[in-house]
Amino acid sequence: MTLVESIPLYVQYDANVTVGIPLEQAWKDLLSMATEQVEVSSFYWTLTGEDVNVNSSSDTPGKGILEQLEALPSRNVSVRLVTSVPSIRTNSTDLEILKRKGVQVKEVNFGRLTKGVLHSKFWIVDRKHLFVGSANMDWRSLTQVKELGVVIYNCTSLAEDLHKIFESYWAMGQPNSSLPDPWPSEYDTAINIHHPLVVKAQNVSSRIYLSGSPRAFCPSSRTQDLEAILSIISGAQQFIHVAVMEYFPTTRFEKPRRYWPVIDNAIRRAAFDRNVKIRMLMSCGRDSDPAMLPFLQSLTSMDSPRQNISIQIKMYVVPVGNQSGIPHSRVNHNKYMVTDKEAYIGTSNWSEDYFSTTAGVGLVVSHEPLWSTDSLHGQLRAVFRRDWQSQYAVHLADLPQYPDCNLSRGLG
Template sequence: MTTHTSYAKFQSEGMELVVNTPVETQLQNDDLRSAAVVWEEMFASAKHSIDIAQFYVYNQSNSSLDQVLNALHQAGERGVKIRFLLDQKGVDISNPETIQRIQAIPHLELRIMDFSKIENGIIHAKYFIVDDKVAFVGSQNFDWRALTHIHETGLAIHQINLVQQIARIFQVDWINQARIHQGKALETFSQHQILNDPKKESYLLASPAQVTPNETYITEEAFPKLIATAQSEINIQVMQYSPLSFTETKGKRAFYPLIDNSLRAAAAKGVKVNLMVADWNVKEPDLSWLKSLALIPNIHIKIVTIPKSKQGFIPFARVVHSKYMTIDHHTAWVGTSNWSGGYFDSSRNLEVVLNDEHMARRLDMLYEQLWTSPYAQDIDVQKKYMRVNPAKE
């Protein structure tokens, strides 16, 4: 059985930074706990309820996720009520054995939601809530590879106002799953809170607007305001960057300018913008957009390649999947969205924004570790890159 290394916690203002880095790399951080350790602890502490939302699930025997599933099963055996929400499209990339194992947990109800019925999106957020007191939001999928072979970043959240908002979002999706299944009208919302002060303490952003409760800020509305606050430097790490939608219409992807325009505007006023993306991003037309962005003064882009494991090739692994940002070494963003069309506008995603210098500077250290590592290389606008196929060697 896999054993976990128990590192010290890095906490600030009711938030714990939770990071997974690929084994067999130079990217270890002894002051940060991994998601497997935190998830097991949270499930073991549950007294009455656990709500989980995931895009897909994929376990392997004797993995870290195996132990997490054991902890979830033990919670069910204690009588904890567990609700598990899975995306319909995610079922196709889940392994059936993991779904069956989840269904066999006592006091657990599994629902499959066709989120494509809502603005053609998916449940891309990866989050859960325990006892309505603590929540987890991060890039980590419910996948054994995310806990061992992928760079991931998340937050264990103890700020009760944010936990309550996340719980409300889960409840909306849980109800809407049933309404979609029954052919009934969705519970929808309008007239959301407007973010007037992006530099306020901590707050939650969510998408899509149509099914996000009124008390939560909308990602599309808040994102450009947040970027516009930058005065000196923005550090961004995402798996994928592309100002295009992820759905095709007659072989073409629609232009999605929100993120690209915001970063170009920041660079134009003298802000240094650093962007790291995964080597999975070096495919057309995404690569051409990356090269175009790299030509802008004050914008520096690196492509990150994680070496193959000693175990050999592992499909859909050995990649940077974290989705976080810091602004001026003071504001931190930790979320679940890739930075392209479809994530901020039509899919369920969550982003946590912290105006917390202590957290922002620790994320900057994490960023610098990867930025200066041998795995990150400057983009070459003249180079013809070979497309990476994450499914095949």
């Protein structure tokens, strides 16, 4: 079980800091290992620069992944892909190319089923290896966007459990599908917040479970993503470190927009009632919505050392530099949380729609002994500390000095 990262080109850290295995390497290794079956869930597919009318050598790793996927059927490896019915037209030819090579593809119309999208990003290889994280099947995820995920090798129990989620998407990708209520028993899980999977490796005992969203896609035995997040926040005693691209205590896509302070209240309670130290690292790029700023300022206004209330927020700004011709890039796309007790790696931003209508998954891990530096929890703590202390993490008041951050408009 190891952390996987994509660090954008020209983002540099000091020597000797913790860095996850490069995402490109992890994906290549998983595809090389495959002997029977590869299953991938991704919001969308753009593995070549031509897909977004960009000519950049930084799409080379994406093209390499596409070629590896194309070659799998000729090695007698079955490939099944689920993706969201596109909400916007793209020029991507990835899925057509893959279909011609014998890959099976299902586009799930979440808009019809739940009024959301399929936003989950995960891989299952041979029903024993898996990847869960923030990265879509996009060349920019490998070179232009900061991504974070986890790869778990040789864990059939967890891979089979994730496969049940994949199968629920696959079933709903059929024409004229309708959501079952309740879900048939084959989608049930024995692994959840109440009964985590216990795994022992390298003298560390880990408790792990997968969470899912939205509620309509979860059998009653599956822990919902929101429940997992709230449980982790309420269980923290010393600190909560959060890194998500977008944070809105509202709906984002449903109109009219609605106030939704569920996670926000949990964070405030942890800081006020239990004096848990909160650090939150959001992303700010050229496309970020300045409407996020007042909510972040509201949280930081509670920060009061005198009353032992600590809520600190920074924005992670990936410098654009000479990469300005590449759309929807140069952002910190991470979606994780680490506390003094647990680690969480997800696929969702933190606003209501991601939990009520949109498909996502989360992986929750705790360890004994807890403070091992080599454990996933230890790696995640170190990565958060590295980013928080880096030159790319900017206090809200200093944002006007960073033209690559669109939130600075909200400070006018």
